[in-house]
Amino acid sequence: MDTKNLKYIIKTFVFILLITLLVDKIVFFVLNTISDQVFTGQSIGKLNHFLKIKDDVDFIVFGSSRANHNIDPLMISQNSFNMGMDGRKIAYPATLIKLLPKEKKQIILLxxxxxxxxxxxxxxxDIQALNxxxxxxxxxxxxxxxxxxxNIIQNxxxxxxxxxxxLGILKNYFKPNYNYKTYFGYDPIYVNENQRKIFKNILSDEISEKCQQRLAINKIYNSYLDELKLFCEENNKxxxxxxxxxxNDTCKNDNDKLSEIMKTKKLIYYDLTDYFKxxxxxxxxxxxxxxxxxxxELFTQSIKKKLTNHILGKEYTFH
Amino acid sequence: MLFNSFEFLVFFTIIFMLYWLLNNNLSKQNILLLISSYIFYAWWDWRFLSLIILSSFIDFKAGSEIFKSNTVKKRKNWLLVSLIANLGLLSIFKYYNFFAESFTDLMTKFGWHPNDLTLNIILPVGISFYTFQTLSYTIDIYRKQLQPTKNIISFFTYIAFFPQLVAGPIERATNLLPQIEKKRIFKKEWFNEGVIQILVGLFRKIVIADSLGIYVDTIYGDIGIYNSTSIILATFLYAFQIYYDFAGYSDIAIGTAKLLGFKFNQNFNLPYFSKSLTEFWRKWHMSLSFWLRDYLYISLGGNRKGIKITYRNLMLTMLLGGLWHGANWTFIIWGGIHGTVLSLEKYFKSTPYAHKLNGFGFLGYPITFTIVLFSWIFFRAQSLNSATIAIKKIIQFDFSMPFIGDINSVINAILVLSMGILFDLYIFNKKIDLENFGAKFSITKIAIISSVIIILINLFYSTSNNFIYFQF
Incomplete structure (x- = not known):
């Protein structure tokens, strides 16, 4: 290849790289500015909302959609927040817990x-949701x-x-779904007829569940359990x-095994899988x-009862 | 190694630099291409490299023997060696279990319960593509349309050339082999076109196709529980998912080859802008449809042996074309639908009514799209049973609200799909050929367009799935 072509290739790639990096930074800073003002919506608003109130609340619920839709934190404390979100497992909530203030006494339900x-x-x-x-x-x-x-390229x-x-950011920037000041992170599900029909279809087509045989705790999961225990002990949580x-949970060996692990680790754990049985x-x-x-609502009542009876004692009340 | 992976970026950057450094030595350059192609393939599973090497050996030998033979019988025999070896390997690895299962099912219906005949066979990635490619070489020599190469490295490179090895386009020896044997010259126009086409391909694949795939996989993953609207919507989105997935792959393949100084044939040309299924097949996966036409349909007699034989040939070609995609009855039915409609179109064209409807030609677009859409149900469904459930569900006409799931991902998918369709409409209206798009652009223009595409990819790309056509 002659020098002229070599120069052309290098010049093109350098140009592409420079312009791309420049546009990238502009887009990043514009989106930062916009997203910092967004406090509604699942993509980023709820996270911003949490970061804003995390130092003040005394009771926080973390977890997946099963935390988000199943627990109304206001029924437990007036100064609370439900940070449960779809698809979150343990890495995401554990990271957010590590962002909590060191001194403030807080109760975390994970x-x-x-x-x-x-x-x-x-x-x-699931930690990628904090990208x-x-x-x-x-x-x-x-x-x-x-x-x-x-993602290496993200550097x-x-x-x-x-x-x-x-899209979520822009939508919530221009037209917030709700007033975030009156939102506490809990999203109750009002089941419509279609959803009910789908659920009935699922139940009628149900095939028996195959229980997991290999019950070794996942390394990442295990390490987060230990880290959270340590963090909470050291930081008044x-x-x-x-x-x-x-x-209808037909597999019980996994629940038993998890209870055993939590007991060994001396962690407070409620197995409520069969709560409605x-x-x-x-x-x-x-x-x-x-x-x-x-x-x-029924489920939250029972959690509240458990917390009051077993953890907080009669002398403690939420604000 | 996937085109949309970081490994490929590093791999290709190294190959690209070494390749042009060796520009003064053609044989070294070809050896580099061959070794890099084998590394590219071995990244997936090195054991199956032996199959490619075996196929290449057999066809190199068969090609030269066909050319040397002076009797028709000898020529035929060597062609048979090539056909049996290649189609034999393909049958074992791709179709053995399918035929064994179908045989067992059939026997069970007659009351006999044979033992399980299936084997634990892995389908080697790309086998359908390189088998067709290597067959075109021996058939073309047999037909005296091509002279065999004497250079084994060139031939092996032709079979294994990494941009098109695992999912096409199926390049004929008549097009690619002479390019491998000739010194490549760096052309700025091709470089520009290549860069733009790779980026457009990446956008089509990891932004559009993968975003659409989320909804499609949800619905088709459990088709029995959703209403008519959800299934129609999922099928509609699948039509675009598969198009952008495969057209995207082809764009990256063609663009990558251009950066190395090779020109592949076009593989997709806005197929959904077709007034008939015949036109659709001139624009969809063109390298396969032209292969089937030239090596199967014409070999069967094409339209030279009367109208009935023509219909039979069309039907057989499409059924086998369906089977080529996968060892499943769903693909055969998909091919059958296309074969039937193509035959009907042929019949209709031969009647005196055809010209009377000339003014309604525009209706051909929605009609063709609907037929293609219907056939995709079979193509996407995991089994014949799922396809039947999907159709039954659709004809229940339960047009209540579709299942949405994650609203953000659905809105994202619709937005990026709109971008894709608008871009396609633009190039359709302006009669721009994507293959030549960007040839005359200045460096600044290339850089600006590239950065816009890269930022759009950054902002909207979805979790990368394998390319759909890898499974074929």
Whole structure:
């Protein structure tokens, strides 16, 4: 190849690289400015909302959609927040817990589940939902890097932080769904006829569940349980783990095993998988894992009772 | 190694630099291409490299023997060696279990319960593609349309050339082999076109196709529980998922080859802008449809042996084309639908009514799209049973609200799909050929367009799945 062509190739790539990096940074800073003012919506608003109130609340619920839809924190404390979100497992809530203030006394309710705890394949992928803060928060960056969930390219192209969340951010910036000041993170499910029909179809087509035989705790899960215990002990926090109800859980060996592990680790753990067993109504459910508003209210009452009786003692009341 | 992976970026950057450094030595350059192609393939599973090497050996030998033979019988025999070896390997690895299962099912219906005949066989990635490619070489020599190469490295490179090895386009020896044997010259136009086409391909694949795949996989993963609207919507989105997935792959393959100084044939040309299924097949996976036409349909007699034989040939070609995609009855039915409609179109064209409907030609677009959409149900469904459930569910006409799931991902998918369709409409209206798009652009223009595409990819890319056509 002659020098002229070589120069052309180098020049083109350098140009592409420079212009791309420049546009990338502009896009990143514009999106930072916009997203910092967004406090509604699941993609980033709820996270911003949490970061804003995390130092003041005294009771916080973490976990997946089974925490988000199943527990109304206001029924437990007026100064509370439900940070449960769809698809979150343990890496995401554990990272957020590590962002909590050191001195303030806080009670944390963290929903976990046996599927992820004993999954061979869980890699902490849910932490990627914190990508929008990767280039802006050291704790978050360290956790993402530690799990190997970082995208090498993100060190150069910062706009990757906003992958898949741009529309949500813009929508909530221009037209917030709700007034975040009156939102406490809990999203009750009002089940409509179609959803009810789908659920009935699922139940009628149900095939018997295959129980997991290999019950070794996932390494990442295990390490987060230890880290959370240590963090909470050192930072004036009380952490309670729980499993959320299931419509009909036929496998029990995983629950027993998890209870045993939690006991060994001296962690407070409520296995509430069968909470509705013996008193189960279709109206309590949206599907096999998520409660309707009615079911969630009943469930929250029982959590409150447990917390009051077993953890807080009679002398303690939430604000 | 996937085109949309970081490994490929590093791999290709190294190969690209070494390749042009060796520009003064053609044989070294070809050896580099061959070794890199084998590394590219071995990244997936090195054991199956032996199959490619075996196929290449057999066809190199068969090609030269066909050319040397002076009797028709000898020529035929060597062609048979090539056909049996290649189709034999393909049959074992791709179709053995399918035929064994179908045989067992059939016997069970007659009351006989044979033992399980299936074997634990892995389907080697790309086997359908390179088998067709290597067959075109021996058939073309047999037909005296091509002279065999004497250079074994060139031939092996032709079979294994990494941009098109695992999912096409199926390049004919008549097009690619002479390019391998000739010194490549760096052309700025091709470089520009290549860069743009790779980026457009990446956008089509990891932004559009993968975003659409989330909804499609949800619905088709458990088709029995959703209403008519959800299934129609999922099928509609699948039509675009598969198009952008495969067209995207082809764009990256063609673009990558261009950066190395090779020109592949076009593989997709806005197929959904077709007024008939015949036109659709001139624009969809063109390298396969032209292969089937030239080596199967014409070999069967094409349209030279009367109208009935023509219909039979069309039907057989499409049924086998369906089977080529996968060892499943769903693909055969998919091919059958296309074969039937193509035959009907042929019949209709031969009637006196055809010209009377000339003014309604525009109706051909929605009609063709609907037929293609219907056939995709079979293509996407995991089994014949799932496809039947999907159709039954659709004809229940339960047009209540579709299942949405994660609203953000659905909105994202619709937005990126709109971008893709608008881009396609733009190039369709302006009669722009994507293959030549960017040839005359200045460096600044290339850089600006590239950065816009890269930022869009950063902001909207979805979790990368394997390319759909890898399974074929």
């Amino acid at each position: 929903q976990i589940d046996t599927e992820n705890a004993f999954s061979e394949n869980y890699t902490g992928v 929008s803060k990767y280039n802006r928060n050291k704790i978050i960056k360290n956790e993402i890097d530690k799990l190997g969930q970082n 150069f192209y910062w706009s990757l932080s906003y992958n898949s969340s741009v 009380t952490i309670i783990f729980f499993t959320s109800p299931k419509f 013996g008193n189960n109504l279709l109206g309590y459910w949206k599907d096999k894992d998520h409660l309707s508003k009615e079911g969630a």
